[in-house]
Amino acid sequence: MRVTCRHGHYAFFPRDSSEIGAFSNLFAEELARVEDYYTFSFLKDAEKYSLEAKPYLGLPALVTFEGNPWDVMRENGFVYSVGLKLLVPKETITSTVGVSRVGYYSIVDRPLIQAGARNASGQQILSFDGEFTLSSRQLKLTEFSYE
Amino acid sequence: MSKILDATCQGGVVTVDEVPVPGTRILSKGTGQSEGVLLVQGRKKTYVPKAAPDLEATLDRLIAALDKAVTALNQTASALQTLDTSGFLIAADMGVPSPPQVASNISQIQSAASDISTAKGDLETLKGNLI
Numbered sequence: 323m324r325v326t327c328r329h330g331h332y333a334f335f336p337r338d339s340s341e342i343g344a345f346s347n348l349f350a351e352e353l354a355r356v357e358d359y360y361t362f363s364f365l366k367d368a369e370k371y372s373l374e375a376k377p378y379l380g381l382p383a384l385v386t387f388e389g390n391p392w393d394v395m396r397e398n399g400f401v402y403s404v405g406l407k408l409l410v411p412k413e414t415i416t417s418t419v420g421v422s423r424v425g426y427y428s429i430v431d432r433p434l435i436q437a438g439a440r441n442a443s444g445q446q447i448l449s450f451d452g453e454f455t456l457s458s459r460q461l462k463l464t465e466f467s468y469e
Numbered sequence: 470m471s472k473i474l475d476a477t478c479q480g481g482v483v484t485v486d487e488v489p490v491p492g493t494r495i496l497s498k499g500t501g502q503s504e505g506v507l508l509v510q511g512r513k514k515t516y517v518p519k520a521a522p523d524l525e526a527t528l529d530r531l532i533a534a535l536d537k538a539v540t541a542l543n544q545t546a547s548a549l550q551t552l553d554t555s556g557f558l559i560a561a562d563m564g565v566p567s568p569p570q571v572a573s574n575i576s577q578i579q580s581a582a583s584d585i586s587t588a589k590g591d592l593e594t595l596k597g598n599l600i
Contacts, residue, residue, distance in 0.1 A: 370470075371474075371509055373490065374488075376488050385512070386490055386492075386514055387509070387512055388510050388511060
């Protein structure tokens, strides 16, 4: 199943419905359908705009901005916390992630990267695109970026 | 794509749900209170007012006043016309009423009433075109 994270907003693209069910069981988290992708239930109602000082998914927005939910999150510096199942400021993410290059892919040391997790230099991975293999519970990244 | 939100503006401050939205471009003087919409596209914010309630109310009062003026002028012209053509019997003229003396003045009153009526119609059109 393809997994993308854009500026802290997760999107899943299953090839068949069984992948969604299997993922939900693995992570004990329901995924919700939004337009042409699935995402975490908490992000389902993410608005396509934010108003400065008004709550955006529970956090006071820092800017007034209109755009896709991941662009709104980028402008406000928010990411989704997989563990807390909440939106949090990206600065609060202190977890680390190890990324290794293997052939044409990059392999990470966990099934899913928490958006904002840091490499050894402290840089945060806020966006990535990869393939999650349910049988091996492994995430192969085709691309990722530090911000 | 842009987002449209109901908003208000007063004293140059645009507000959505009682929360100020700083840095908004206002498409009006923005000094009086108005209701309108906030357009947000990316980081750009633009406030567009709906028809100013005070302007619409002023036009209503003006139209009503002109309506009264037209009615009064027409009544005046009619009364004067009655007096002017009623004349008085002159025995020497075998009861033939005297000719009108101020027909031209009465005509000018009627013409003024007509012009005011036209202006009133223009104001009603303007009011209908308020956005």
